[in-house]
Amino acid sequence: MDTLFHFLFTLIALYAARVHINHHHLAPFAFAFIATLPDMDHFFGMVPRCTFHNVFVTVLIPLLLILLAFKFERYGTFWKKSMILLLLVLTGHVVLDFFTGNSVMFIYPVNEQAINLQGFAYWVTIDGRQYPVVSPDSVGILIYCFILAGAFFLDELVDIQDRTHRGLGYAMSRLVEQVKSWLREP
Numbered sequence: 001m002d003t004l005f006h007f008l009f010t011l012i013a014l015y016a017a018r019v020h021i022n023h024h025h026l027a028p029f030a031f032a033f034i035a036t037l038p039d040m041d042h043f044f045g046m047v048p049r050c051t052f053h054n055v056f057v058t059v060l061i062p063l064l065l066i067l068l069a070f071k072f073e074r075y076g077t078f079w080k081k082s083m084i085l086l087l088l089v090l091t092g093h094v095v096l097d098f099f100t101g102n103s104v105m106f107i108y109p110v111n112e113q114a115i116n117l118q119g120f121a122y123w124v125t126i127d128g129r130q131y132p133v134v135s136p137d138s139v140g141i142l143i144y145c146f147i148l149a150g151a152f153f154l155d156e157l158v159d160i161q162d163r164t165h166r167g168l169g170y171a172m173s174r175l176v177e178q179v180k181s182w183l184r185e186p
């Protein structure tokens with residue numbers, strides 16, 4: 001997907017998740033810009049989709065920053081929420097690129113094997129004409145939506161951890177229980 005789509009879709013999703021209500025009103029813009037950072041390797045003439053489109057930059061570094069934020073930020077929630085949003089927008093970027101026809105070297109520099117999940121589509125034939133039912137682009141956007149939907153539960157997750165002073169695992173399990181109870185309500 002192109003850089004503008006990553007920016008706009010992330011911006012819309014973060015405003016829909018009301019990130020601007022509990023944070024600075026420019027926070028969605030900042031994280032939408034951060035969502036475009038993996039594409040910077042294209043602009044600087046580096047190897048396409050490998051320098052910043054890998055698991056180390058988009059998943060492991062944000063996870064390490066999340067663990068550090070939960071370990072050292074005892075009485076605040078700013079860094080905890082920011083690092084979780086960082087993980088969501090960077091991971092969503094690369095997952096979307098997997099499905100939209102762009103090859104990604106996910107474990108570069110360990111392996112330079114390019115991967116994409118473009119090889120499937122389901123079509124229906126009606127009166128001799130084929131119509132797409134499911135395309136890789138639509139699946140990629142759906143998964144991107146699910147990843148960015150984590151922003152809707154960001155405040156609850158961090159608030160549970162902050163109230164109970166327990167670990168991230170405990171907060172995640174409590175959040176899952178809370179979401180299940182919301183889904184059961186009529």
